[in-house]
Amino acid sequence: MRVPNFVWHHRPHLPNPHLLGVVMGRAGRIAGFPLLSYAALSCAQEPHARYNLQQPVTGIAEQINDMHTLMLVICLFIFVGVFGVMFWAVFKHRKSKGAVAAHFHENTAVEIAWTVIPILILLGMAWPATKTVIEMKDTSNPDITVKATGYQWKWGYDYLQGEGEGIRFLSALSTPRTQIEGGAPKGDAYLLEVDNPLVVPVGKKIRVLLTANDVIHSWWVPAFGVKQDAIPGFIRDTWFRADKEGIYRGNCAELCGRDHGFMPVVVHVLSAEKYAAWVAEQKVKAAAFDAPDPAAPDRTQAPGVQVATAGKG
Amino acid sequence: MSHATATHSADHYFVPEPSKYPIFGSIALLLFGSGAALWLNKVPAGKWMFFLGVAILVYMLFGWFGQVVRESEGGKYGHRVDKSFRWSMGWFIFSEVMFFAAFFGALFYARVLSVPWLSSGDNATLLWQGFTGAWPTAGPYAADPFTPMGAWGIPAINTLILLTSGATLTWAHYGLLKGNRGQLKLGLFVTVLLGAIFLSLQVYEYMHAYADLNLRLDSGIYGSTFFLLTGFHGMHVTVGAIMLTVMLFRASAGHFRPDSHFGFEAAAWYWHFVDVVWLMLFVVVYWL
Amino acid sequence: MAAVTPDQLHGHHGPTGLMRWLTTTNHKDIGTMYMIFSFIMFLSGGVLALTIRAELFQPGLQVVQPEFFNQLTTMHGLIMVFGAIMPAFVGFANWMIPLMIGASDMAFARMNNWSFWLLPPAAILLIGSFFVPGGATAAGWTLYAPLSVQMGMGMDLAIFAIHIMGISSIMGAINIVVTVLNMRAPGMTLMKMPLFCWTWLITAYLLIAVMPVLAGAVTMILTDRHFGTSFFNAAGGGDPVMYQHIFWFFGHPEVYIMILPAFGIVSQIIPTFARKPLFGYASMVYATASIAILSFAVWAHHMFATGMPAAGQLFFMYATMLIAVPTGVKVFNWVATMWRGSLTFETPMLWATGFIFVFTMGGFTGLICAIAPIDIQVQDTYYVVAHFHYVLVAGSLFALFAGAYYWLPKWTGHMPNESLGKLHFWCSMVFFNITFFPMHFLGLAGMPRRIPDYALQFADFNALASVGAFGFGLSQLIFIVVVVKCIRGGERAAARSWESAEGLEWTVPSPAPHHTFEEAPVVR
Ligand code: HEA
Ligand code: HEA
């Protein structure tokens, strides 16, 4: 899904002996994209976003993208307006151009206007946001419920309800250490790949229950518009309904210690048939190996233990 | 300019000469902080650094406040300095209020929000089966049951003691205002005595909690909020009692005049503040 | 309070050398020490930032290990916030408030000294924590539990450092409140006061209200770590998120503590170089107060992803958005002050104008963060990092530079070198944007913050940001040159160093003599 925009393999391994060359090369690539296309938002539709939010694949993410665009445009307008005035003054009302200072220092009408108009603009912004908040919070009637547990530093998934109920496994970074340390070329999904991704069917409402075992983590898939902290000892929930099959990648989004940067979230969205096949396969596996229990003893169950062990000293 | 003071003495603002005390205070807190950190992490030297810090701090406080008292009694502070002291004491007490607010906030949050959350919805079905969330609680993993502290024993007596001490302090103040120094000293003495009794009872209560009720600092959120709120309050009572004791000594040494005794008033304000905190504690920690 | 007592009068018999600085009760000495200290802290925090940027120059781990990276991020944040920006503003307050209101000194001169001298011990604890077993705390400057409960001894040192800095801030704030309320010269009514004094008065109230709350929060971490309490442990009935509520109840007002004095500085400078009175003085005061009051009701906008109930999200979203209104009033007032003025762009004015321009961008991204659904996407990404560096670096820091250039003549008696000052400004402005503008893109595209390594599609912008950061860092060396030159010589500054500067500080000679306003001036 998210492929790098340039071919990394053609470059020598890190650390790069041709630092200057790299810088120049990158500078060239960046300059190739006029910065203002950020505002133009043309790239909102690109699959691997560079300037904007990632391509949405859920209704919520779509709404978020639209809202962001709207906000950006409004802010841009105000920005241009305010600084148009300021730069006009900067260039025209200069002493060197013979400008003589006026002496006004208040004007009630203007001051009321620039208090009231922003309030109205804010109301316009708040309206769609309110609707989306309410929709995001509605986790009722899911087709499938999965519990995701954050561990330092991996995710545990536990299918609680719906097709696939009973499946449980751990999901950890699969990028080899050598790639990270520069001993091998970096793969396309560098740091965004796991051994066992979460697998869900397309078009179904998936409710995700989040908790954690040690410290706070956060389960985030940008394409779904979902980010929910996983709090030890508490269950929080969120939901998504992916409209498109594919592989979607995200990260842990709450500082959780040493390997916080190495704790990706990967979700495979499959068609109904493929999903059913996957579920069947998992059941067979589980029967064969008598399901290893990933969510081993819950460390939060013992007060003080979660805090007293790992990472000390 | 150097003659200015003579003509303007009624209206001057006292600006002190350079002082060595602040830097002692800083060294003290450096030793205090680093010593405490080392001590907590089982480095033996930490303890001694910590106590050395405390000792220097005590020296600094004595020296500094002693100098202020001398300056004040020497008539160097005009009414304007007095006003500054009033403002500053008021805002200092406000900052203390906010410090307690953090802990009261924690208690409120636990009782009204987090404990009910833990005992309902998915938290109850998936994580903490069987947790009812009835306050007081040591939390869903209550391995070690305890008995909460009742309100109507020692705490109620302590409430009466503190309220009485507020009254005796006001009585002492009236004495000062009327120029009745006997009443001032007696009132102060009784107030300090009541404070000491309060603290003794508090210590007794803690021993009772540990020995008989199995109520400890690690008794979950109840133990945490109970001991930190009452503990910090107790520390403030101690500080207030020390302040009042100093005032008692000063009164005995003939300090304070009916129209100028801010030191006394500051201590009194502090005492009343500690009193009010106790009342809130009594209601939300012990009673409700 | 027309005169000071002989104790300090031309007190040339006082201690000399190092002892002079250790024992001084002079607000100018103390102000200077605050500023030197904060600049050293800025350089230290900057070196940490550059190490971060060096690591992030390319994907992969090259410079530091992940755990140490987290320590760098944490200490960078803590040092910049508590060591650089806050003390710098207190230094300005110390130097300028007595001069602006016609007071002979701060209300509590000895306590003032202590407020300052508490900072070096705190800095020693913080920086020293790098060298203890386990290193510095790596839980982020927000010190979220339970991660902070896991940390080693560095965390305890950080906690005590915060306690000490808190004591320092509270004493400093009380001093400022009392000075402003009780030491003004005859005729200097509150509504005649320079705006800088107003913004600091309100900031001081914020400090008094929230620093104790932070002290409480870290104390609870301390007891959770060592004494078995369960404030932030669900098993014992506590809640990790409770820490975040307490922290941000402090934390959000804290960010306004770092910007309101900046607003004050800019409000002094713009009228001077527009040669026109500040537009909407009264509404500036009310806007400052509104921002301060609102700041107590918005804290959970840092916590949208914790999973609050919808009603909570909506409340905090609306309240946060409202802050745009008074802040907007300020921006509009500044622009209106410039409008039809007779503008010149000496270095202070350049910085002030640059401030308005770039700070407003940071304000807009803040507003975008405030929209709860959008924040779900950008929370804990580089978008937020971009937002807060726009308001903190291009906001607070730029305003500090503006103020420094503006008042350097008063402090040193010499005009700062215009060409170097302008070079400093333009280099900073350009490199600042090269460093932090791309971070918006990174964040939107999905790069989390506080990570030592990242996916390949983020490589280009990170490289760019790193180059910018080194450029920005180097540009700051120009400032050192300007200040040193300015202290040693240069064009003599008149009492009124800028053509149409208004205010009592410009009625005393430059450099301001050790003692000023021993005889209170009378303000018409
Ligand atoms: C100086 C410091 C400073 C300032 C002034 C601000 C100002 C604002 N901040 Fe910022 N903020 C920080 C420092 C600051 N912030 C820091 C340090 C963090 C991160 C902490 C961490 O996690 O480590 C943060 C994070 C942060 C978040 C959390 C993001 C996240 O973690 O997900 C949010 C969310 O609401 C936010 C919002 C705002 C808003 C709405 C303002 C407003 O005050 C801005 C108002 C200004 C304007 C809007 C521009 C001018 C107005 C006009 C021209 C009027 C017209 C405009 C309209 C009507 C649109 N900030
Ligand atoms: C308060 C003010 C403040 C200031 C001024 C800065 C200044 C800078 N900040 Fe910082 N920053 C924060 C506050 C601040 N920051 C906070 C609160 C965080 C969050 C921490 C957290 O997540 O917990 C943060 C986080 C943060 C991050 C994210 C880290 C992460 O998430 O892992 C980054 C990354 O680029 C960054 C970069 C920079 C840079 C490049 C500067 C530059 O402006 C610095 C420029 C200064 C110098 C470089 C020093 C001066 C020059 C010299 C010493 C000479 C030598 C120079 C050379 C040889 C070039 N900052």
Ligand code: CUA
């Ligand atoms: Cu898990 Cu960050």
Ligand SMILES: [Cu+2]
């Ligand atoms: Cu905020």
